[in-house]
Amino acid sequence: MYDDASNALPLYVIDLRAWISDWYDHAFKVGLVHPPFTLDESTADRLEGYFKAGLTPAEGAIAFFGVVH
Template sequence: MAEDMSNEHSQDDSGLHAWMLAWYDHAVSVGFIRPPFLLNDVTAERLEGYFRVGLTPVEGAEAFFGVAH
């Protein structure tokens, strides 16, 4: 059982890592950010939240950098 949970956790971490890379690539490609971009803990938690609720990396970038109403 513990092995199953650890495997789930590592797959989730892999998915989050891939999502963040795609988010970064999109954010750079549309000019939201320029390299190097330093990710702090607060930003990482916010992006992880976007990932957890099911936003795509493009949607996450739009939400992160978009104008608040």
């Protein structure tokens, strides 16, 4: 049997990681980020806030990279 280390992670963490991955894919597709992209702790915390607020990854990218008025 294959032992996947992610099986030990809480579902919330798995969902958050998938959301951040989708966020990155969208941000890359529309030209907001370019590899290599380093996800530091403050960025991860900010993205987690968007995830908790129920934003889609695309909405999270817009919120993250948008102009603050």
